[in-house]
Amino acid sequence: MLHLARENPRWGHRRIQGELVRLGHRIAPSTVWKILHAAGLDPAPRRTGPTWREFLTTQAEGIIAADFFHLDTITGRRLYALAFLEHRTRTLHITGVTAHPTAQWATQQARNLASDLGSRVESLRFLLRDRDSKYTASFDAVFEAEEMDVLLSAPQAPRMNAHCERVIGTIRREVLDHVLIMNEAHAGRVLAAYQDHYNRHRPHRSREQRPPDAQEQPWGVHDFKARKLVRTRVLGGVINEYRYAS
Known part of the structure; x- marks a missing residue:
């Protein structure tokens, strides 16, 4: 009973009692209410709303998130890039780099x-972004024209856009911390190369170690000794990709 209540926070005590009856357990609604109350669970029809994590999980297929991040050149000039991340596939889009x-x-x-x-874009329902002043009504209008709702994270609450924050951290650890950026054009090439690696090759735990662009794992190799392992150096060897030669 408590298991049902915790897994279904919108169910009231009568809904839970009905599910138990369907499973063959004859129990009175008042008994369900007493058990929930004793466990500290409010038996009202909606005890609590879904947590933010639960919302992101259940709506992942329809969410794309946006966030800015910065990078510095060897001359100390600060550049900015805008990244979008599709929650369901983890597909990364770094749309541009600019100093302004x-x-x-x-x-x-x-x-x-x-x-x-x-x-x-038709499969997306929500754009998740923070409250940066660079996101204006015209920015939102681009997505609203595609029938998407704009979700705003709370002020100074980066965890509400955790997926984007995480991928930006990954970009820093795997690339930007190891490459000297010359200028804006160089930054664009570096980020484009990493985006290609991220989407086409890099495994993701949330996708059973598949990269975003892969629908299934290539489990076709069986005779490993007969196949030659090939290494591809990305960004001069900052990142290595491995595959078996065909």
């Missing part, structure tokens, strides 16, 4: 993303 991230620039990146997504 204006609201107009951000809106253009949103338009570029919508164009790149093509028909895939």
Whole structure:
């Protein structure tokens, strides 16, 4: 009974009693109420709403998140990039790099993303972003035109956009901490190369170690001794990719 209540926070005591009866347990609604009350669970029809983590999990297929991150060149010039991450597939989109991230620039990146997504944008229902002033009404309008709702994270609450924060940390650890960025054009090439690696090759635990672009694991190799292992150096060897030669 308590297991049902915790797994279904929107069920009231009568809904739980009905499920138990369907399973063959003859129990009175009042008894269900007393047990829930004794366990500290409010038996009201909606005890609590879903947590933010539960919401992100259940709605993952329809969420794309956005976040800015910065990087510095060897001359000390600060650049900014805008990243989007599709929650369901973990597909990464780094839409551009600039030294002057204006609201107009951000809106253009949103338009570029919508164009790149093509028909895939129809599967998205929510844009998750923070309250940065560069996200203006025109930025939101790009996504609202695709019938998406804009979700705002709370002020100074990076965990509410945890997936984007995590991928930005990954970009830093795997690339930016190991590459000297020369200028804006160089930053764009480096991030584009990493995006390609991330989407096409890098395994993800949440996807059973598949990269975002892979629908299934390539389990076709059986005779490993007869196949030659090939290494591909990405960004001059900062990242290595491995595959068996065909």
